[in-house]
Amino acid sequence: MELFKSTIHALHDLLVKKEISATELTSSVFNRIDAVEPSIHSYITETRQQALVQAAAVDAQIGRGEPVAPLAGIPGALKDNICTQGIKTTCASKMLDNFIPPYNATVVEKLADQGAVVVGKANCDEFAMGGSTENSGFFITRNPWDTERVPGGSSGGSAAAVAAGQAIWALGSDTGGSIRQPAAFCGNVGLKPTYGRISRYGLVAFASSLDQIGPITRDVTDCALVLNAIAGYDAKDSTSINIEAPDYTKALVNDVKKLKIGLPKEYFGAGIQPEVAAAIKKSVDQLVAMGAEVREVSLPHTEYALPAYYLIAPAEASSNLARYDGVGFGHRAPGNDIIDMYKQTRSQGFGPEVKRRVMLGTYALSSGYYDAYYLKALQVRTLVKQDFDKVFAEVDVLITPTVPLTAFKIGELSDPLTMYLQDIYTIPINLAGLPAISLPCGFAQGLPVGMQIIGKPLAEATILQAAYAFEQANDYHARFAPLGEV
């Protein structure tokens, strides 16, 4: 098998056994990028030089017989809304097409501590707003399973890169499903942690109370390894949880006996693509056969979660994106006076989806509407969270489809509202701040189907274990996107 199709854990073994070098591995990934990038377009920026320096350092360490961390020398991608010092960070927006952060995001520092190799900054929907990566201000990324289709969004570039072998692992960010949905569309494992589990310092904010960074990987073991590298308290993030993160590899136990699984009936109604529903059902049956217990539960406020999200997230975004004004960094348009400059800069720099959400959010917060929209949405959020709290008193995990459908064609969902509606299964989880993982559970017409496993706050280990057991009983993680011959 080609190196670029392998996993972190397998490659780590090869590295420490000195059967391959990090430089070799990194070059192999670069070659793969050369081969498929013209058809996939995962990357906004490639950092080849730096990557080779990072790889060389790891090789030197191994050469000296020093122990190396699990991610050492393993090439990965970072979604381009994660700040990398000295490396352009654009958030896939014309607004930041020349922005070079003078600092690293905390997760970037943590990856560097392990000696991970970063090969590039991955494409995404502009400022993480979208479900298909079609909102990127630069170009569209294509789904490696079918290049006429979207890879999902907003972390589409990250998911496509992993699926196409252009990265062994990647980081994405998830505000309403932006890790899980592209992971589902691209056949990857994608995990959104409990809110506060991973530092947001250096993640360009979209909706501050919902955003989280998370791993996108080939299998559950890799997911646990990346999580180990980046989870944990950060004093620079006031919303960071000050509880030590466990070793998530300890959760990789092939056992779901007595695991209580809840199937929220509101997630299995009409509107699900039949093959998706069938794949989920088959997967749940399999878990039951492996010893899990399943029951139907109810999350009665589910239908209100999406509209609440589309008031809360844009409201916070409208404030978070106010700083993009041409004054201190980023794009600047000429203007007769400062207000003129603000307007021209922002109108030129932002794409339509960003403008839409900024205006929606501004409206929801504005005088006379705050109570009816924003405040109301925050109250609904409480009810959504309480629904989950209640069911988690009875069950350990919830299982749902990640998305009601498989990857759609580029250009197919042109109406904004229709695009929003496909987030229906992922959004409530962000509102409640819960951890959730998506992993492949079947195929429909050659396209991956994603299954979502949701856990209680800080129960990453529980969902990892369930996911691991399921994964080991199947071989979806071993399948690779048929991207033509290389």
Next chain:
Amino acid sequence: MTYETVIGLEVHSELKTESKIFCGCSTKFGSEQNTNVCPVCLGLPGVLPVINEKVVEFAIRAGLALNCRILPFSKFDRKNYYYPDLPKNFQTSQYDLPIAVDGYLDIEVDGQIKRIGITRIHMEEDAGKLVHSGAISNSEYALVDYNRTGVPLIEIVSEPDLRSPAEAKAYLEKVKAILQYIDVSDCKMEEGSLRCDANISLRPVGTEPFGTKAELKNLNSFRSVQRGLEYEVERQTQVLEEGGRIIQETRSWDENKGVTLSMRSKEQAHDYRYFPEPDLVPIVVDPAQVDSIRASLPELPDARKARLIAAHGLSAYDAETITASRAMADYFDAVVTAGADAKAAANWLMGDVAKHLNATNMPVENCPVAPAQLAGLIALIAKGTITGKIAKTVFEGMWSSSKAAETIVKEQGLVQISDEGAIVAIVDGVIAANPQSVADFKAGKEKAIGFLVGQVMKQSKGRANPELVNKLLKERLAVL
């Protein structure tokens, strides 16, 4: 129709913490532009704020010193508006749950003590500074310095209880004194660490509803606060007397022209769209912490003033003047502790010391005459070593050289002449040299003695003991 003035003041005070409110940059004033900045206070993409615990402590201290109730649960909110001195185009402030509410302070104007309510105190971050090329109105561009962005502020909002510009000035001075006493701020208006905006309206005397208010900005000194408000009272009175209506607007005080100017044409309706700051978690104040902060408060101006009156018999006016600033009060205490008589200390402080400080705008902390040295000077007068008049000369010497009084007296040979024999000699000499004055005195002109006393003092280069001069002159004249 007589109108009653109604004034409310919003005072912003920069807190003297080492680092900014949400990041570790220095709060030092006067640094080179954009050298006390970091990704956080620059509002770069991806950054997050973390509250400086000292800011909360200082805010609680201020709340307690201003007799407020500290809210047990308090949070931060975003105030959204666009301006180039605000990197994120929102200010992290406190909206509906500020740290302290319902306080008061007492002011004294024309001998009357009046209680002014304080609605609330909240924490917020300061903005940067704009430097305009040329005059604000026609500069083609502006330059921005973000050093000040993120410096911690407390905003103190008074109830509209002030009824005159003089009361407003007294209130502001009291706020400044209190904040300095509790050591949370330098309160230097000239450096911007104390700022004041005013809301002012008029209503017919005896009526309840408030009139339409104007908001005054650009009141950059105590003087401009009073002058600006006085101007507004006149302006609004004139408008109302002419049958016009006051427009609710923001007006800027122009110190040079001595007028307030409407900023209305450049004003946009601000919809601040306040919402809870998602990047900061709420503050739950521990009652034990509040008690401990309360216990650690120093003696506040009013209490200190009362003590000085009680302990030293100072007049209310003297005590008020001395306790107007903590540094002055501390200086006074030190002089008394060094052994000087309190009344004499007060007189010197409010007299020569104040005069010299004011002449060079020097804060009392930098006074070149140390408290113990002033006490030394006062002791020399009390002992009779020098006259009161000579003491002034000695003081000058002390001021410019920072030497002790005794040293200067010795160096300049200023010891008072108290030897009767020596004085008699000078007196006789003056009597002999001024027959006309002597004759005038003998003829009944009592005032002529003044001239003769003056001559004796002149002859003795001011060193003769004045009481002895008077006594001996009278004695010698009597025997003629």
Next chain:
Amino acid sequence: MKINRQDVEKVALLSRLDMTPEEIDTYAGQLNAILEYADVLNKLDTQGVEPTAHVLPLKNVMRPDEMRPSLPQELALSNAPEAEDGYFKVPKVMEG
């Protein structure tokens, strides 16, 4: 009609966005659809329900009052579209 042309103009101004008349119409239509969809929230009685602004029960997260190194001036200005003498330079600002 939840949001009309004037509302969009007002919101665009508050957001410092410049819009052509066609854009205003397009956005008005799209925003309308979204807000009408969000109307379903009004079916819910939320009387007495506490709003959730923070999903974590964290409080009193603070740091000690310690100075940390600032950026060198050059780096602070490194992304500035226009700078002069160590300042960020912007077009003329009206008092506001």
